[in-house]
Amino acid sequence: xxxxxxxxxxxxxxxxxxxxxxxxxxxxxxxxxxxxxxxxxxxxxxxxxxxxxxxxxxxxxxxxxxxxxxxxxxxxxxxxxxxxxxxxxxxxxxxx
Numbered sequence: 114x115x116x117x118x119x120x121x122x123x124x125x126x127x128x129x130x131x132x133x134x135x136x137x138x139x140x141x142x143x144x145x146x147x148x149x150x151x152x153x154x155x156x157x158x159x160x161x162x163x164x165x166x167x168x169x170x171x172x173x174x175x176x177x178x179x180x181x182x183x184x185x186x187x188x189x190x191x192x193x194x195x196x197x198x199x200x201x202x203x204x205x206x207x208x209x
Contacts, residue, residue, distance in 0.1 A: 114146045115176040116183065125184035133191060138183070141190075145182035149175060 118138045127133055153175075 114142055114179065115149070115172065116142060116145075116180040118142065120176075120180050121183045121187070124180050125187045127187070133187070137191075138187065141183045141186045142179065144186060145179045148182055149179055 118135050121138050121142055122128055122130075122133075122135075125138075127138075
């Protein structure tokens with residue numbers, strides 16, 4: 114995976130929320146990672162992903178994408194808003 118639980122927790126605004134445990138965030142991180150890998154695999158060879166180094170701009174981009182998707186999923190699923198309105202902060206993060 115590209116991001117960290119700490120970074121995802123911070124982006125979702127859950128730094129001090131003890132009700133959502135790290136294992137829950139890891140689950141969303143895995144979901145986000147799967148979304149990224151499936152999208153990338155549709156276009157590129159996956160063995161090139163494994164050769165990325167942490168300082169590589171491609172790795173940093175994937176790290177940010179994973180963090181935003183995971184944080185958005187957390188906000189959408191753990192803190193659903195009014196179902197009649199589509200103004201969720203989670204959707205805003207995912208759409209970025």
